[in-house]
Amino acid sequence: MSQGASTPVSSADTPLQGKRALVAGASRGIGEAIASRLLEAGMTVVGLARSADGLQASRARMPAPQRYLPFACDLASDTGLQSLAQHGHARELDLLVLSSGTMHTGTTAAATLAQFDEQYAANLRAPYALVQAALPGLVARRGQIVLICSSAALHGRAGVGQYAALQAATRSLGESIRDEVNRDGVRVLTVLPGSTAGARQQALHRNAGLEYREDVLMQPDDVARMVIASLQLPQSAEVTELHIRPMKKR
Numbered sequence: 269m270s271q272g273a274s275t276p277v278s279s280a281d282t283p284l285q286g287k288r289a290l291v292a293g294a295s296r297g298i299g300e301a302i303a304s305r306l307l308e309a310g311m312t313v314v315g316l317a318r319s320a321d322g323l324q325a326s327r328a329r330m331p332a333p334q335r336y337l338p339f340a341c342d343l344a345s346d347t348g349l350q351s352l353a354q355h356g357h358a359r360e361l362d363l364l365v366l367s368s369g370t371m372h373t374g375t376t377a378a379a380t381l382a383q384f385d386e387q388y389a390a391n392l393r394a395p396y397a398l399v400q401a402a403l404p405g406l407v408a409r410r411g412q413i414v415l416i417c418s419s420a421a422l423h424g425r426a427g428v429g430q431y432a433a434l435q436a437a438t439r440s441l442g443e444s445i446r447d448e449v450n451r452d453g454v455r456v457l458t459v460l461p462g463s464t465a466g467a468r469q470q471a472l473h474r475n476a477g478l479e480y481r482e483d484v485l486m487q488p489d490d491v492a493r494m495v496i497a498s499l500q501l502p503q504s505a506e507v508t509e510l511h512i513r514p515m516k517k518r
């Protein structure tokens with residue numbers, strides 16, 4: 269085939285089949301949609317969240333539940349991180365997906381330091397700790413990391429200062445990790461979604477007294493499909509950052 273001619277694309281370019289992933293935040297929302305698509309692509313998926321019941325419920329919704337291994341632990345606590353290390357779930361991974369976390373709203377005058385600390389532990393410290401634990405295995409396998417960040421990383425807005433600042437930090441962390449591990453053949457994808465349907469948006473709308481309309485929001489599977497496509501690119505390229513927004517405007 270001549271230089272520049274199109275090469276037939278197949279999911280075998282960077283095959284996911286038979287490989288192992290850990291998805292943090294797999295019990296609902298974006299993490300669950302990604303876990304589901306990874307199972308469909310033939311991976312074994314360790315699904316992580318705090319609630320064992322939530323994980324069991326998500327397992328029942330998965331396309332290949334026999335390859336979905338639920339693991340309940342709180343990534344915001346050292347006890348949770350130790351439990352993860354003891355069970356060895358962050359070792360020997362081909363893919364680490366970080367989609368867990370929490371969100372508090374409130375103006376700078378009103379939001380508490382306790383809320384800031386809770387979000388720091390869950391949204392920034394936990395991904396850092398997980399990447400640290402998984403890196404030796406990811407390097408050995410020339411694996412991939414996906415950081416689900418947020419469009420809030422790009423601009424602060426009234427009432428979301430704590431969350432936006434931590435998302436900006438997560439995005440920056442992703443850039444540093446990418447710069448460190450690309451040379452080892454490890455790819456790092458940072459995803460910055462806009463409003464995506466699910467429990468989090470339901471709660472945000474409820475708290476703000478707004479009508480929740482799923483039809484104008486992006487769907488978790490929209491994000492999942494873009495992530496899977498990026499993961500399956502040949503090793504000659506890396507998608508570094510994905511900006512995805514709802515198409516319908518209010």
Ligand SMILES: NC(=O)c1ccc[n+]([C@@H]2O[C@H](COP(=O)([O-])OP(=O)(O)OC[C@H]3O[C@@H](n4cnc5c(N)ncnc54)[C@H](OP(=O)(O)O)[C@@H]3O)[C@@H](O)[C@H]2O)c1
Nearest residue numbers: 293295297298317318319342343344368369418463464468
């Ligand atoms: N939804 C949106 O509109 C939107 C927009 C932009 C970016 N994002 C980002 O995308 C990611 C996923 O969003 P989402 O809407 O799917 O979130 P979600 O519905 O709130 O789900 C969060 C997931 O993380 C788990 N989790 C939370 N805290 C945890 C902890 N300390 N340890 C372990 N697991 C924990 C939750 O399960 P448990 O509660 O059982 O622990 C759940 O599985 C988040 O990082 C969010 O910032 C979301």
